Amino acid sequence: MTATIAPTDESSAKTRRPRSNKFSTISVVSVFVGLGLWWLASILNPTTLSSPLDVAKRLVELAGDGTLFTNIAASLGRVFAGFAIGTVLAIIVGFGMGWYLGVRAAIQPWIQFFRVIPPLAIIPLAIVLMGIGETPKIFVITLASFLVSVIATYQGVISVDKTLINAGRVLGTNDLTIFLKIVVPASVPFILVGMRQGLGAAWATLVAAELIAAQDGLGHMMQKAQTYYDLDTIFVGLIVIGILGLLMDRILLWAEKRLTQWQERR
Amino acid sequence: MTATIAPTDESSAKTRRPRSNKFSTISVVSVFVGLGLWWLASILNPTTLSSPLDVAKRLVELAGDGTLFTNIAASLGRVFAGFAIGTVLAIIVGFGMGWYLGVRAAIQPWIQFFRVIPPLAIIPLAIVLMGIGETPKIFVITLASFLVSVIATYQGVISVDKTLINAGRVLGTNDLTIFLKIVVPASVPFILVGMRQGLGAAWATLVAAELIAAQDGLGHMMQKAQTYYDLDTIFVGLIVIGILGLLMDRILLWAEKRLTQWQERR
C-alpha cells in the first residue's frame, strides 16, 4: 500500500536536478530510436520513404545554395504574423465570449461552424477578397490559429475561480482591469494550451496557405517537390517544419514555466 | 464606480431563464445576419461564391436522390471512429505524460514534431503502411484529433490541484484510481476543450483523409465537385460539414454542462 512519494515541482523539498538530466536522456534516446525506426522503414519502403541519410544530404544541398534559408525566412514570417494576430484576436474574442453573454451568443455559432471547415476551402474566398499577395496567406494562418485557440481561451475565461473575480471586484476593479489583471493571468494555463495548439495549427496550415500563389516558403518548396515526387525535398521540408515548430513550442513552454510558476502542480 | 452585478451560473440567487431566451435570439439573429452577408457577397462574386438559394436548391437535389445521406453516413462514420480513437488515446497518453516523467520525456518531442506536420503530408505514409481502405482514412483523422487534444489533456493533468491529489493519496488510493477518480474529473474542463478542438480537427482533416481513394463521403463529394468547379455542391458540402460539426460540438457542450455542474463559474 506504500506508493512512492509523488514527484513535486520546483518548490519541492528535494532538489530535482538529477531528474531533469534523466529527462533529457530519455528524450534524446527516444529521438534516436525514432530515427532508427525511420531508417529501417525507409529500407523497407524505398519508394515512399527517403532514408535519413538521403534527407540529410538534400538538406545540406538546399542549405548550401541558400534556398532553404529563403524559404524558412518566408514561412517563418507568415507563420509568426498569422499566429501572433490569431492569438491576440483569440484572447480578445475568447474574453468577450466568456464575459459577455451577447458576444458569446453572436459569435459562438460562427466559430463552431468555421472550426470544422478545412482551410483549403477558404482559399478561393481569401484570394477574391485579398488578392494573391501576403495578406491571404497570413489570413488563412491567422484563421486557423485563431479558431483553435479561441475555444481554449473562452474555456479559460469561464473556468476562472469566481472568488478571485469577486476579490477583484470588491477592490473596485472595472471590467477591463478584471480582464487584464485577473482573468488573463488566471486563465494563462488555458491560454497557453490554446497558443500551443494554435501554433501547431498555424504550421499545419502553412502548406495550404502557400498554395495561394506563393513564390517561396517551405510549404511552396514541398508542394513543388510533390509534383515532382522529390521525396528527399519533401522530407527536408517536413523535418525543418517539425523542428521549427518544436523550437517555437519550446519557447512557449519556457514562457509557460515562467508565467505559471505561481501554480501549484505536480 | 457601480458596475452591474456579474452574471452568475445556475446556482445563482436569481433565476436565469430570461437570459437564456435572449441568448438564443441573439444567436439566431447572428446567423441570419451571416446568411444575409453571404447572399450579398455571392451577388458580388458569383464565380467564387454560390448564392444561398442555389446551394439550398442543390442541397434538396442531393438529399432527394439519397447520395447526400450516403456521403454523410460515410463521413460521419470516419470522423466518429477517428475522433473516438484519437480522444481515448489522447486521454491515456496525456495522463501518462502528465504523471510519469519518463513517458513525458519519451513522447513529448514526437508530439510536438507531428503536431506541426500538415495532415496532407502524412497521407503517402499512411497509404504505404495501411493501404487504400478505411484504415488510413481513419488513421489520418485519429492522428489529427489525437495531436490536438493530447496537449490539452496533458495540461489538464499537470494543472490538477495538488491538494486534491494529496487528499486522494492519504485515503489510500493507488495511481490508477487517482487517475480515474481525481485527475480525470478534475481535468474534465481541459479534456473537454481538447475534445472540442479535436473534433474540429477531425472534421477539418476529413477532406484530406478522403483524398485516399474514397468512394463516398462529404470530402469525396467536394473533391469531385472541384474537378468540375461545381460550386453549389462544394458549398453544400461545406455547410453540411459545418452543421454536423456544430451539432456534434453542441453535444459536447451539453456533456460538458452535465459533467462540470460542480464547477463554480461565471
Next chain:
Amino acid sequence: MNHKIAFQNVSCIYELNGSSFTAVHDVSLDIADNEFITVVGPSGCGKSTLMNMAAGLLEPSDGRVAVDGKTLTGPGPDRGVIFQQYALFPWLTVRKNVEFGLKVKKLPKDERDRRVNDVLELVGLTKFADAWPKTLSGGMKQRCAIARAYAADPSVLLMDEPFGALDALTRVKMQEQLLDTWTKDKRTVMFITHDVEEAVYLANRVIVMAANPGRIQEIITVDLPYPRTEEIRLSREFADLRNQVWNAVYHHDSKENAS
C-alpha cells in the same frame, strides 16, 4: 446618525437544478455610520450570504440592500471585503496582492510602497513580501488577505471570519489593531465570527442569526466603552453579555434541534 448600510426585507434564495434553498429570509437591519457590527450564528445560517449581499456580489432575491441610501448595484472600493477563503491572487506575490487595490486606485508608486510596507508590517509578513501565496502557511495567507483589504483603506469593512486561522497571540494583536484603526478612522465594520467572545469584545451590536431559514434571531447591544481593554474583557458586564449572546445562539439552536 444616518444609516451606512441598510438591509430592507432582504431574502436570498439559491436556485440549483430546479430545487431552491432559502439561505436568508426577510432580514431587515440598519447599520449606522461608524458602527462596529459583529455577526454570529451556527454554521450555515447565512452569515456569508448576508455579507456578500452587502458587498454587492450577490443580488437579493427579494428586498433591497442600500449603502448610503442608494440601492446597491454592485461591489465598489468603498467597501473592503475579506473573504472566508482568503481569495489571494495566486499569480501575485504577497506584496503585489496587497498592492492590487492601490494600483486600481491609481495611487503613485511611492505612496503605494509606503502603504504596502505599513500593512505588511502590521500583519507581520514583511519578510514574506516577495513570496508566492502557495508558499505561505494557512495563517499567513489569511494575514495577507487582511493586509490587502486594509491597504485599500475603504470606508466600510466587511470581514468574514478574518481571524479564524490565526494563532491566539496574532489574533489578539489583530483585534487590537482593528479596534485601534476603527476608533481613529471610524469606519463602518461588519464582522462575521464564530467566536462569541470575539463578537462581544469588538462590537457595538452583536447580530445573532439563526438557521433554517437564515434570519436574525436577536440583536444584542454591547454597551461597553471603547477602547476595550483587558480589564473590560475580564469584567462582569462582559461575561454577562457573552453569556447572553451564547444563549441567544445556542439555546435557541438546541431548542430548535430538539423540536
Next chain:
Amino acid sequence: MNHKIAFQNVSCIYELNGSSFTAVHDVSLDIADNEFITVVGPSGCGKSTLMNMAAGLLEPSDGRVAVDGKTLTGPGPDRGVIFQQYALFPWLTVRKNVEFGLKVKKLPKDERDRRVNDVLELVGLTKFADAWPKTLSGGMKQRCAIARAYAADPSVLLMDEPFGALDALTRVKMQEQLLDTWTKDKRTVMFITHDVEEAVYLANRVIVMAANPGRIQEIITVDLPYPRTEEIRLSREFADLRNQVWNAVYHHDSKENAS
C-alpha cells in the same frame, strides 16, 4: 509502549527559485501508540509541514520519519488526514466525498452507506448529503472534510486545524466526539490547533513549536484523566497547564520578536 510515529532528526527545506527556506529544523519526536498529541505554535512555524511529512506527502530533506518502525515512503489509508484547506473533491457531492475512501477500500455498498450515514449524522450534514461542495458554507465544508477522514476509520488521525472554522457549539460537540471515539478505539492522533485551550483539553502531550527555523520549543505533558469533563476544563490544573503552554508559545515568541 511502542512508537507509532517517530520523527528522527527531521528537517524540511523548501527550495524555491534558487533560494531555500528551512521550514522544519532537526525535529525528533516519538508519538506512542494510542497517544493524543496536539501541536501548537505561531503561524508559519512548520506545523503543517511536520504533519505532511507524517502523512507521507512530503519527503524530509534530512532525517527520517517512521511509522510502526518502518521508514515512510508515502501516504497510506492507515493514516487519515484532515487538511487545513478542506480539500474536498468539488465534483463529488457531500455523500460521495465521504464515501470516497470507503470505495477505495472496496467495502460493500450497504456497509458504506451505513458508515457514511453515521458520520454525516455525527457532523450534522445529513440534510446536505447530496449537495455539491460549492453550495456549502465554510464551516460545512470543514465538517465534510472531517466526515471523510473519520469514515475511513484509520488507525492514525492527522488533523490540521480541523475545528478552525466551526462555531463554538459545533466545535465543542466535535471535540467531545473526537475524544469519545479516541478513548474507545485508541487511535493515535496528531492534532494541530492554534487554540491553546483546545490543545490542552484534548492532549496527552502538547508539542509547542517555535519558528525561524521551525523546531520543537517544548513538550508539555498533560497529566489529566480521561474522559475530560467540563469539570476538568474549569480546574486549577487545567488553568495552570494552559498558562504553561501559553507562555511556552508566546513568551518565547515575544522574546524572539524583541531581539
Next chain:
Amino acid sequence: SCGGDSSSGNSSKKSIKATVGYIADGNGTSTVAVADKLKLWDKHGIDVTIKEFTDGPTQIQALGTGDLQFAYTGPGALWLPMQGKAKIAAIVSLGEADRIIGQKGITSIKDLKGKTVGVPEGTSGDMLLSLALKNAGLSDDDIKKVTMDPPTVISAFQSGKIDGAAIWYPHVATIKKHTPGTVEIAKSADFPDLNFLSTYMTGTDMADENPELLKRFDALAKEANTWKRKNSDKMVSVLKKKLDAPETALREEHKYINVLPTDEIVQKTKDGTIDTWLKTLNKQFKAMGKVQDIADPKDYYLGDEYVKA
C-alpha cells in the same frame, strides 16, 4: 480481331483479382464506365475492384505497395514512369483541352510579358505555358508565374488578381462564362509535337510477375477503347450515369478528348510513333526540371504486350 481472340480464350479460365483506379473526371472514368456497362470485367476474367482517386501520384503510390494493379493518370504524371516508378500499360486518349487564357486586352503570348500568370504546377497546362513562352521568344522569367491549384486559378482570374492563366477545359468554360472578354491565346493543338497522353499505368514488375493479368487488362482496354471510339455520342450519358457530374461540364470536357482508334494505337506503337511522343514529353519534362534524364520508352511503355493482347 485481337479482342475476340482473347475473350474466347479467357472465358473458360479462372478470373484473376485486380484493383483498378480511376480519377473521377470524364476522361479518367471512361474506361471503367464502359467496362462496367459492357460487363467487360467478367468477359475478360478479371475479378475487379474499382477505386476512385483524386490524382495520379497517389495511385502510383498505391501501385508501389501492391494495393492497386492499374492506375489511370493524366499527362502530368507521365514523368513518373520515365523515372522508373511505374510502367505504362495502355493509352487511353490524347488530351486537347489545355489553354492559355488572358484577361480582356491581352491578345498574344507576348502580351503576357511582365504580367502575372497563374498555373497549376507540373500539369499539362504548365507544360503548354513553357512551350508557348519559348515559342514566343520568352522565358519563364519574363512573366510573373505563380503556381496555384485549379479552383484558385479560377477565383484569381475572375477577381482580376492574375492577368493570364494556363488551365484546361472545362475550367476554361467556367471562366469564360463569368469573365466575358477572356481570350484564348494558345491551345494544345498549336503544338502538334506535344501529345498529352492519358494512360493506364501498372506496377514495374507486372509484366514479369503476372503477365496473364496484364494481358487480360490490355485486352479489356482495347475493347473499351474501340467502343468509346464508335459510340462517342453516347459517352456523355454513360459518364453521367457513372459520375453524377454536371452534364454541361462533361460535354464541354468531351469535346477536347481525342480517343484514337485501337488499330491506330497498335500501329503507332509498332512503328515507334508513340515512343517518339513519349520522348518529346520526356524532353519537355527535363526542360521543366521534373526529370534529369531522357529514358528509353522501351523501358517503361509496355507497348509489345498491348499489341499482343
